Amino acid sequence: MAPRVSEEHLQRRRADILNAATNVFMEKGYENTTMKHIMEAAGVSRGGLYQYFANKEDLFEALLEEGLHEEATNIEQLMKSSDSHWGLLMEMMFGKSRNPDAKMDPLAASKLEFFITGRNDDRRRAYGQKRYKLGVRLYADVIKAGQDAGEFSDRHDHELLAKSIITFIDGLALDDAILPEDEVQIEKQSKLFVEYLKMALEVQEI
C-alpha cells in the first residue's frame, strides 16, 4: 500500500524537529537537554518524537551530519570563488559564509560536550575521530596546495599546521563557551594566531 503521508511531509517534520532541537541544544547544551525539552520545543508528543529518532544521541548525530554536509558544500563553493590559498584558508577559519552575523558555530559548545562526555564510548570516539580527520584533511589539503603553488613556504609539515589550526579553533571555542563574552578576547587572539600562521607559511600578501 502507498504510504499514508507524503515523503515530503516526513522530511519536513523531521527538519522541524531538528530545527527545534538546535535551539534547545544552543540554550541548554547537550547533557542538560532532555527529550522532553525537544518535544516541547518542537510541539510534538513523546511518541511522535521517538518515531523519528530513537534517542538523543541519534538525534544529535543527525544534527552533526546536517552541519557537516552544509559546511562541505560551503567550502566547495569557496574553493571555486577564492583567488588565493591564503584567502581560502582565512575563509575556512573565520568564514561568515554560513551565518552572516554569527562569530562562531552556535552549536560548538554542545559539540565539545558531546564528544568529551562520550570519550569512553567506542562509537562516539570513533565518530569524533572520523570528523577530526576530515577536518585535518580539509585544512591540510589547502595548505599543501598553497605550498605546491609556491604561495606558502613548506618549511612546516602541512598536516601538523592543519592540526594546529584545529587545536586553536577548539581551544578558542572551549574558552568562549565557558567564559563570559569579553573575557577571552576572541578577535585579538585570532588576529595574533593569524599573524603567526602568516609567518609560519611565509605569506607575502597583506
Added chain:
Amino acid sequence: MAPRVSEEHLQRRRADILNAATNVFMEKGYENTTMKHIMEAAGVSRGGLYQYFANKEDLFEALLEEGLHEEATNIEQLMKSSDSHWGLLMEMMFGKSRNPDAKMDPLAASKLEFFITGRNDDRRRAYGQKRYKLGVRLYADVIKAGQDAGEFSDRHDHELLAKSIITFIDGLALDDAILPEDEVQIEKQSKLFVEYLKMALEVQEI
C-alpha cells in the same frame, strides 16, 4: 565534649576519599561517575561518603582546590629556582614538576567536562572564570616581568599572550582527551607553539 575521633583521622579519611575519587574521575570522567562508584573505590558506605561531601560537585571542587594549591606552591618553588623568565615559562607550561612521567594533567579532561557541562550554572561559571583569571594572571605576570627585564620583547600585550597560551593548552587538552594518543601529535604541536612564542617574545636564547 571532645570529638570522638582525632582530627587527623578525619583528614586522612577525607584524603583517602579524594584520592579514590581522583582515580574514578580519571577513568570515567566527571559526568559518568556516580557517588556509588566513588563509594566503592574508596571502600566507604553511602552514609560515610555523604558525611564528608554533600554531593559530587562539592567533592570535585575540593579536588580542584587541592590541585590548585599544589600547583601554586609548585610555581612558587619554580620562581625561585629558575634562572630565566623563558625557562620559567617553559616549566609552567610543560613542567613535569608535579608528576615526573605524566605528560599532562590526568584530570584535565574531567575538568573540561566539569566546566563545559556547567556553563549555564552561575556558580560553576563564576568559579571557572575565577580560575581562568588566576591562570592568566600567573602567565601574564611572568611575561611582564620578562619584558620589564628586557629578556622579552614587549611588542605584544602580555595579557593577550597569556590568554593565548591558555587557549593553546586548553585546546590541546581537549583534543588529547577526545582523540587517540597518536592522532593529535601533542609534542610536535607543542614544539611548534613554543617556536612561535619564542618569535613573538623575541627570545634570544636557544
Added chain:
DNA sequence: TTGTAAAACGACACCGGTGTCGGTATAATG
C-alpha cells in the same frame, strides 16, 4: 465517502542515581 496504513499521541512501567535517616559500631573520656 469509506477503508486503511501508518503517523501521532500520552499514560505507563522501569531504571539508575540521589540524599536522608534511624540504627549500630567505635573511639575518646572520666
Added chain:
DNA sequence: CATTATACCGACACCGGTGTCGTTTTACAA
C-alpha cells in the same frame, strides 16, 4: 569499665528521564 558523642552504615523513598505500547487520529487511495 561505663558512658557518650559521633563516625559510619545501608535500607529506603523519591525523582526525573527513558523508551514502549495500545489507542486515536489523520492523510491518502479507492
